[in-house]
Amino acid sequence: MTASYSILVVGTLDTKGNEVRFLRDRLIVAGLTVTVVDIGVLDSPLFQADVSREEIVRAAGESIAELVAAEDRGRATAAMHRGLAAWVRERRARGFREGMMAIGGSAGTAIATAGMRELPIGVPKLMLSTMASGDVRPYVGTSDICMMYSVVDFTGLNSLTSTILANAADAMAGMCGRRAPLPEVSSRTLLAATMFGNTTPCVNRVKELLEDRGYELLVFHATGTGGQAMERLVVEGFVKGVLDITTTELADELVGGVLTAGPHRLEAAGGKGVPQVVSVGALDMVNFGAPETVPSKFAGRLFYPHNPAVTLMRTTPQENRELGEMLARKLNRAQGPVVLLLPLRGISGIDHPGKPFYDPVADKSLFDALRANVGPNVKLVELDRHINDPEFAEAVADEFLKCAEVSSGFSVGTGATPGVSA
Template sequence: MAVLLIGTLDTKGRELAFLRDLLRSEGLKVLVIDAGSGDPGAIEADIPRDRVFEAAGSSLDAVHQHRDRGRAVSDAARGVSRLVGRLIEEDAVEGILGIGGSAGTTIGTAAMRAAPFGLPKIMVSTLASGQTRPYVGGSDLMMIPSIADLAGLNRITRRVLLNAAEAMVGMVRGHSTPDASEGSSDGPLITATMFGVTTPCVDRARARLEAQGAEVIVFHATGVGGQAMERLIQDRLVDGVLDLTTTELADELVGGVLSAGPDRLTAAVAAGVPQVVSVGALDMVNFGPLETVPERFRGRTFHVHNPTVTLMRTQARECQLIGQRMAQVLWDARVETVVLLPELGVSALDAPGQPFYDPEADEALFSALRDGLKDATHTRVESLPMHLNDPAFADTAVERLLAARGKVNK
């Protein structure tokens, strides 16, 4: 097994050679992947650039002919991701380390996001102190700010690269130690989604599942949380899903700031994992401070959650569209899937006397789910005369998930 060292040898050759030699001096096997497209690098790559572009369905000649840097970076990212994926399938990778500016970061993190959870991944980047979500996504990769540009070796870049190399050595050597799993349960792994306004429900459900011997991982439904959960499910590490807080779907459809992307809700369906889904916090779309809310939403119903978070009530038509989208995805479930509808409210703000109480909008959501899933083979909808945060709702959700898992495990 080897540590993959990813970078563009035409611009980062000295820096990559420095890292390679540091890792090898610690006894690690290193494979250097050259994702560059300019002049030949100062060192020889173990996986040269022509193989990278061939893996992307292109060629080095084609890159030189079109002279489009953006296209070259996209091709390199795709090619490196495919090559790394093949090496991982061959069980030949024990860590991934990349360095770069905007291009190198795009290329390196694309490969890291495609790698499974738990595999050590470090990206040394000039962009690591800014908006990193496009690079990290739902992955567990680590980004280290390079401080100075990665243009030569000096007292700053040497120290940063040395720290990255030592971090990779420590992660690889400690990767499979017994302490890594200390405190973990031997029971089934269950993922759950939660927001502040659904906390009473999810906390009770988590406690009940843990009492049954399950290990429950709760994801904060802030966009990145949903992405991380979907990725964990894709990696076949999850035995059941308690997706009670699907609020990220509202942000994706309406245009809020906490979208988890268009693939939210799809992983469990694709992986054949039993799940219980509900509509927690679909009464709201998330924005930053009130003054940042787009002009097109002026006049809507808002609730200032705190100085940095503004919530907007979803309207009936939006709720209908969200329900239709959920039904479209969940229709394809191949194992037991239960959709629970809390008829008395979907969040702490959606109750009599609360700012988002709107039975008409809720019913638009519920009707879309009932109508869209009425003939589904493995997905059934159940309406409950209670609020989502009622203890009985959490208890029902747990019972339905345990029953669904029991059917799958027969």
């Protein structure tokens, strides 16, 4: 079967040349086209790469001779990190259709995944790493990188490393060539929505309503990375409309929870002029891990054990006022149509009479701050409903359809699926 992608195999050929050669040879035997990229710096490569370290370093505006003379591993790693990302980005712009696999320890993993993150979502990416059994968020980010743990360090070929390398090569071959046909790509316009367990009934109903109208809705779990991933797809042009029902990541950013999406959350759609309908789902909560991980400065606050690994903390009236001001500032800068819907009877599944986070004073502080600060470009809609009431979901869907009608160039059936045109 003809390969869908050629494969970039990336590694430090001075320290892991034998392992990289093993991967290359196994992929070639599988009938795939392979390009070896050398990201080593300090010692001579064990064999000649298809893409030299000099070419990668030039992409970062540096020279190998200067890096070698400096004998500074940190500087060399940083240069390769920048260089590989720039080199892959330039090839993507020229229309190359390539998957990528790599092998590495801590430095090699950081360098290689910087390149992988420049590839489109949907393109095969596999990182065989000594770091893959820990926190991989710095390496994966919002991309669809497959992280595979190496179990042992790479110090040459032996019976164990050969088996693990073979499995990695075969997995990559399966992703890139020996595979069943992909499902037929939908031509429906892609929309994005944000969801938490505490806003699931609302989002599920909105999804049902809009898909009945011919749209395709991608739902992102608002866990920090989820919000970032959604906004990446907005920036890359895959998502044509946003239903940001669950903006809880702003609370983690403001208060110091573990699920922040960073300071620029809720800015991508506005910056691109993409129509968006926004609500305040789960702004009543800040997320932490197990109870013992909650910082001591929050002693005495109201907590709710969502599960053994997740502890929720209720936001205060003061925090809600600040959240309202933050949300308004972001929406006021939007370049496209934007609607803000407020569910006046509660903003999450546990913010309801008789539920643990029911706090009308805190909610009113949020609503008042939004009323006082949203600009004339924001259509403000208030409903005497809970966020999970069916009527609220119906209002969200209706407002989005109105936004779509007035958006220039927006029509059902003009979307794209990530990665298919890479």
